[in-house]
Amino acid sequence: MDTRTGLPVVGMVGGGQLARMTHQAAIALGQSLRVLALSPDDGAALVARDVQYGDHTDLGALRAFAKGCDVVTFDHEHVPGEHIRALAAEGVALHPGADALLYAQDKRAMRERLAALGAPVPRWTPIGDVADLTAFGAEVGWPLIVKAVRGGYDGRGVWLFSAPEEAAELLAAGTELIAEERVPLRRELAVQVARSPLGQVAVYPVVETVQRDGICVEVLAPAPELPEELAVAAQRLAIDVATELGVVGLLAVELFETDRGLVVNELAMRPHNSGHWTIEGARTSQFEQHLRAVLDYPMGDTGLAAPAVVMANVLGGADGGMSIDERLHHLFAADPGVKVHLYGKQTRPGRKIGHVTVLGDDLPELRVRAARAARWLRDGVDD
Numbered sequence: 001m002d003t004r005t006g007l008p009v010v011g012m013v014g015g016g017q018l019a020r021m022t023h024q025a026a027i028a029l030g031q032s033l034r035v036l037a038l039s040p041d042d043g044a045a046l047v048a049r050d051v052q053y054g055d056h057t058d059l060g061a062l063r064a065f066a067k068g069c070d071v072v073t074f075d076h077e078h079v080p081g082e083h084i085r086a087l088a089a090e091g092v093a094l095h096p097g098a099d100a101l102l103y104a105q106d107k108r109a110m111r112e113r114l115a116a117l118g119a120p121v122p123r124w125t126p127i128g129d130v131a132d133l134t135a136f137g138a139e140v141g142w143p144l145i146v147k148a149v150r151g152g153y154d155g156r157g158v159w160l161f162s163a164p165e166e167a168a169e170l171l172a173a174g175t176e177l178i179a180e181e182r183v184p185l186r187r188e189l190a191v192q193v194a195r196s197p198l199g200q201v202a203v204y205p206v207v208e209t210v211q212r213d214g215i216c217v218e219v220l221a222p223a224p225e226l227p228e229e230l231a232v233a234a235q236r237l238a239i240d241v242a243t244e245l246g247v248v249g250l251l252a253v254e255l256f257e258t259d260r261g262l263v264v265n266e267l268a269m270r271p272h273n274s275g276h277w278t279i280e281g282a283r284t285s286q287f288e289q290h291l292r293a294v295l296d297y298p299m300g301d302t303g304l305a306a307p308a309v310v311m312a313n314v315l316g317g318a319d320g321g322m323s324i325d326e327r328l329h330h331l332f333a334a335d336p337g338v339k340v341h342l343y344g345k346q347t348r349p350g351r352k353i354g355h356v357t358v359l360g361d362d363l364p365e366l367r368v369r370a371a372r373a374a375r376w377l378r379d380g381v382d383d
Contacts, residue, residue, distance in 0.1 A: 015042030
């Protein structure tokens with residue numbers, strides 16, 4: 001407990017934008033999130049008061065960081081499971097725990113567990129050599145998706161191959177891989193659920209996520225024209241997965257909508273890019289909800305704050321031209337209703353440096369406004 005306020009101390013391993021926005025939510029709860037960052041330039045390290053520096057793969061650094069925390073959570077999935085188990089054995093409360101987090105760290109384990117639960121997943125197989133890939137391609141057809149079992153995110157560690165020999169270099173490098181059928185999808189969806197240690201759950205409306213070059217560029221809440229029965233099925237699926245895996249905190253379930261129904265693509269056990277819209281667009285943001293969940297507080301209202309919400313990611317553009325401060329000035333003058341969140345990152349082309357959110361009741365208009373705002377912040381142009 002914080003001796004000054006009497007409030008619990010939450011530690012978050014990782015100093016990126018998710019920790020930064022979780023810190024903002026913690027302030028309203030009377031807390032200053034404790035952050036384990038790699039560098040003083042990390043987004044959360046720039047704003048949080050209680051920052052320690054160390055590598056998330058260093059058990060000693062994790063042990064020192066956890067001392068004095070009432071609960072430790074994560075802004076990414078890259079902490080080794082054996083370190084989480086070692087800390088838990090020493091009495092540290094960690095949410096989610098290693099047994100749950102495994103299924104967000106290891107795609108093979110995730111596919112095996114989801115299939116055992118009867119959840120809808122693509123046809124898939126582990127790949128050890130080119131012969132394995134050749135046989136799987138003959139079964140499901142080409143092209144197909146190949147994924148690194150560990151470490152991939154934002155399109156990294158995912159490949160689309162049209163022939164088995166295209167994977168030869170990856171296999172020769174010793175990368176552990178799985179292959180999946182290329183699912184004929186209508187669109188991509190996501191649903192988030194928060195779960196407390198006592199098992200209370202709160203689920204958010206299903207959203208549509210729009211991807212470009214493997215990066216989410218836009219989120220539409222709620223997913224437009226999604227039949228109610230499919231929305232309820234997606235929410236129930238997320239609740240069931242969170243419960244069966246023993247997740248504590250936020251779980252994001254990325255889904256494909258297909259002609260055959262829903263298919264689970266990926267899992268993330270933390271606040272997630274598909275939920276950034278909740279800061280202004282929901283009664284309780286995903287970041288506050290994550291804190292409530294790991295502290296075992298009652299869950300907050302997940303209802304929408306407006307009939308429609310659009311979030312667009314701001315990507316870094318080319319150097320030169322108008323400064324980001326000048327772009328903000330012009331954007332706020334042109335559209336005072338746009339909410340801007342910048343992450344304190346150095347800009348480089350294609351890097352997520354922030355997001356914008358707009359709320360209203362005319363979805364097409366909101367999409368135009370959000371895209372224009374994100375494009376203006378990226379390039380300083382309105383085309």
